[in-house]
Amino acid sequence: MEPATLFAALSHYAAQQQWQYVYPVLSRRAQGLSLGINLHPNHACNWQCIYCQVHGLHRGHSPIINVPQLMDELQGCLQWLIDYLSSQGLLINAVVSDIAFAGDGEPTTSLQFPEAIEALATLLAAYPATQRPQSVRVITNGSQLHHGHVQHALRSLSMLHGEVWFKLDAGTDQEMLDINQTRLPVALHLQRLKTCCQYCRTWVQTAIVTRKTNHGLVTTPSLLPYIELLDKVKSEIAGVLLYGIARPGQQPLSSSIAPVSVMILEEYAETLRNAGYQVSVFA
Ligand code: SF4
DSSP states (O other): OOHHHHHHHHHHHHHHHTOSSEEEEEETTTTEEEEEEOSOTTOEESOOOTTOOOTTOEEOOOOOOOHHHHHHHHHHHHHHHHHHHHTTTOOHHHHEEEEEEOTTSOGGGSTTHHHHHHHHHHHHTTSOGGGSOSEEEEEEOOTTTTSHHHHHHHHHHHHTTOEEEEEOOOSSHHHIIIIIOOOOOHHHHHHHHHHHHHHSOEEEEEEOEEEEETTEEEEESOHHHHHHHHHTTTTTSOEEEEEOOOSOOOSTTGGGEEEOOHHHHHHHHHHHHHTTOOEEEEO
16 A cells, blocks of 8 residues: 555544644655654744744743543554554555654653653553554654653663664754754764663764855755764764755745755765765655
């Protein structure tokens, strides 16, 4: 079954159910249908990435999450998938790529993130491997990895054979400010990436963009400082996911960036592959 067909049918069902925390998404990077978990229905994040596609994003605190309701929604989603797919002789793990903590804000800033991971582990234990999505992922900006409760949750994620996609869009402090709009020094971000790798299998995910600056068009992250950073975690990360901007960002500064060409994406990928990294590209 085509993921797009399943996505359309599940989206229709999800709209009827008015789920607050669970949403289906056709994911380029997950390469198929993903079941998203949104711990920030209030659209609050601690960063404001220039390319972010969240409408109405603002800096703010995480809301209180009704974790039992979240699990009810996910259980309802899995049951719908089982019923829908079994009528066609299919199993969930053949067609659903992952359950992904992503949503409209940074998932690890929610103090209930560990509780949600534990509840998910309990829920999934009730399903045979064939009737679960292929993976569980946490897509994070990595800013909370110094907190013990986040580390603990990622250890639990690891026990689910899950993985982390850790955002690294910059090679320098200035690029972190320009792209992610955070004053977090890149060296500290790298330390948090190293910490993340200790607890769970971790991929670096990097958005490559063209930016309008006073000096003309610039591709970010700058290749050399970016590779120098990666080299410090080379043996610890699983690999690198490089992606371009497929849809316009929804932030005030989004108009100052543009997608890079496939050629530039491939140039970055080739350089990394030649240096021994496992790389996937999503144009
Ligand atoms: S891309 Fe992610 S980390 Fe960046 S502002 Fe949007 S929700 Fe926050």
